[in-house]
Amino acid sequence: MATRYLDDFSAGERFEAAPVVLTERDIVAFAELYDPQPIHIDPAAAAGDAFGGLIASGFQTIALGFGQFIRLGLFEGVSLGGPAMDEVRWLRPVYPGNTLLTIAEVLSTRPSRSKPDRGVLGLAFEMANQDDEVVCTFKTTSILRRQAEK
Numbered sequence: 001m002a003t004r005y006l007d008d009f010s011a012g013e014r015f016e017a018a019p020v021v022l023t024e025r026d027i028v029a030f031a032e033l034y035d036p037q038p039i040h041i042d043p044a045a046a047a048g049d050a051f052g053g054l055i056a057s058g059f060q061t062i063a064l065g066f067g068q069f070i071r072l073g074l075f076e077g078v079s080l081g082g083p084a085m086d087e088v089r090w091l092r093p094v095y096p097g098n099t100l101l102t103i104a105e106v107l108s109t110r111p112s113r114s115k116p117d118r119g120v121l122g123l124a125f126e127m128a129n130q131d132d133e134v135v136c137t138f139k140t141t142s143i144l145r146r147q148a149e150k
Contacts, residue, residue, distance in 0.1 A: 003076045005147040006119040009106050017068035017102040022056055024096035030060040056094040061136045065102040065127045075144065080118055084141040092135040099130040107139065111146060118145055 001015075024043070031040030035057035038045035046054040062085075094100065107122035121144050127136040 001072045001074055003078055004074045005078055006109055006111065006121055006144040007146055009109050009121055009144075011106050011108055013106040015069065015072060015074070015104045017065070017072055017104070019099050019101045020064060020068055021099050022060075022064065022094060022096065024054060027054060027056045027060065027096055030063075031057050035059055051093045051095075054096060056096075056098075058088075058090040058136065061090065061094050061100070061127060062088060062125075062138055064100060065125055065136065065138075066140070068100075068102045069104050069123075069125070075142070078145040080143040080145060082140055082142045086139045086141075088136075088138040090136050092129070092133050094129065094135050098135075100127050100135065101129075102127050112143075116146070117148070118143055120144075 028041050031037065037057075039049050039051060039055055040046075040057050041054075043054045103126050105124045105126075107124050109119060109121055111119040121142045123140050123142065125136075125138050125140065126134055128134050
């Protein structure tokens with residue numbers, strides 16, 4: 001997809017990112033660095049826990065979903081950062097071998113009052129597994145450039 005400026009987005013618009021498969025190796029490697037709990041790094045220990053096996057860190061799940069959205073290329077050269085992530089919900093565990101699909105929906109766009117070259121984009125994310133079960137939801141706020149008037 002092509003880069004889009006703030007004014008190119010409309011409330012209700014939806015974007016589907018490419019599905020991605022999460023492997024045991026991916027889960028363990030991420031967790032060893034960022035969330036080193038037995039349920040994320042030790043398959044033997046995780047087998048006896050409430051989830052019945054190794055699961056991905058929720059932080060890995062949201063990072064993966066947001067990363068897949070960014071790979072669409074919509075923010076290329078126009079993103080000025082993101083001041084907020086809200087309403088993060090981890091609804092189901094993500095197991096090795098799960099295929100995750102991310103859908104982002106535009107909630108709002110608002111030009112900046114003080115800096116007319118930019119504005120605020122609100123997005124709602126929903127991530128589902130291969131069985132269409134929602135595993136995670138979250139909202140983001142991003143600052144995007146506006147296209148210069150010609």
